[in-house]
Each structure stands twice: as C-alpha cells, then as structure tokens.
Amino acid sequence: MSVSQYPLQRPDAHTRNFWDGCAEGELRYQRCAQCGHVQCIPRSLCEQCQGTDLQWSVSRRAGTVLTCTTVHRAPLPAFKEMVPxxxxxxxxxEGFRVMANALSVVQQDAIAIGNRVRIGFKNVHGMALPVIESVEGNP
Ligand SMILES: [Zn+2]
Incomplete structure (x- = not known):
C-alpha cells in the first residue's frame, strides 16, 4: 500500500471513532468480535467474515515503519506551512496500519523502512493528527 492510496484522510462514518480517539490522545483500532480479525481501515463489516460485531480497542502505539515518503505539496491548505x-x-x-506525520527534522532523517517508532498526536489547525513521537531505530 502506498501513501497516496491510503484512504484515512478525512473523517467519515467509519473513521470517526478513529479521529475522535486521536483528539483524546488514543490510537484506536477495529477488531472483529466474531473472528478476531484486526482491520487496517475501519469499516462497517469485518473484511474477513462479514461480521458486524466490530469492537474498538486502544493501541499501545508501538509499530514498525512499512513505507515512508516526503510530501512536497500539501494535500490541504492547512498543511501548506508544514511542507516538506x-x-x-x-x-x-496489534496488526493494523496507521498513517503518521514526522514533523521534526531530526525525526525525518531518522525514519526508514523497518524502524521501530512510537505514535503520538499533534494538533494541527484544530485537527489532532497521528505523528511519529519517537524513533527507536532498527530492532
Ligand atoms: Zn470477522
């Protein structure tokens, strides 16, 4: 999955709980109560068993960088002053994926595929965005 295909850009009915979690400092993800499947992208149905009993859990906020890219053109006017x-x-x-911004220059140099990172949140123009809080290097 490339960054440009990542659909979690704006809140909708299925991702609302995710973004509400960000605003409260929680990284939330969806798990199917029927089969235990963890979804990368929140939906109304389980993508494995089509079950509708989807429960939200709170992540411990540790993960591994799958891919990263430098953004030179802001996707929204609010991000203009942040580029690149x-x-x-x-x-x-926990088995889901999250898109996170690395806002400090020090972090941007340190981020590479396979690095262990911790996710935090930063308020950007009233939106709480998942950000790379710290980089722990290769495991
Ligand atoms: Zn399921």
Missing part, C-alpha cells in the same frame, strides 16, 4: 514533511505508514503491533 515526511509521512510514514506504520504497521502497528
């Missing part, structure tokens, strides 16, 4: 910045897709230990 690095965006990473992080494979979380």
């Amino acid at each position: 910045y690095v965006i990473a897709i992080v494979d979380m230990d």
Whole structure:
C-alpha cells in the first residue's frame, strides 16, 4: 500500500471513532468480535467474515515503519506551512496500519523502512493528527 492510496484522510462514518480517539490522545483500532480479525481501515463489516460485531480497542502505539515518503505539496491548505514533511505508514503491533506525520527534522532523517517508532498526536489547525513521537531505530 502506498501513501497516496491510503484512504484515512478525512473523517467519515467509519473513521470517526478513529479521529475522535486521536483528539483524546488514543490510537484506536477495529477488531472483529466474531473472528478476531484486526482491520487496517475501519469499516462497517469485518473484511474477513462479514461480521458486524466490530469492537474498538486502544493501541499501545508501538509499530514498525512499512513505507515512508516526503510530501512536497500539501494535500490541504492547512498543511501548506508544514511542507516538506515526511509521512510514514506504520504497521502497528496489534496488526493494523496507521498513517503518521514526522514533523521534526531530526525525526525525518531518522525514519526508514523497518524502524521501530512510537505514535503520538499533534494538533494541527484544530485537527489532532497521528505523528511519529519517537524513533527507536532498527530492532
Ligand atoms: Zn470477522
């Protein structure tokens, strides 16, 4: 999955709980109560068994960088003053994926595929965004 295909850009009915969690400092993910499947992208049905009993859990916020890219053109006017910045897709230990911005220059140099990172949150123009809070290097 490349960063440009990542659909979690704006809140909708299925991702609302995810973004509400960010605003409260929680990284939330969806797990199927029927088969235990963990979904990368929140949906109304389990993508494995089509079950509707999906429960939200709170992540421990540790994961591994799956891919990362430098953004030179802001996707929204609110991000204009931040460019260029690095965006990473992080494979979380619980089995879901999250897109996180790396806002500090020090972190941007340190982020590479396979690095262990911790996710935090930063308020950007009223939106709490998942960000790389710390980089722990290769395991
Ligand atoms: Zn299921």
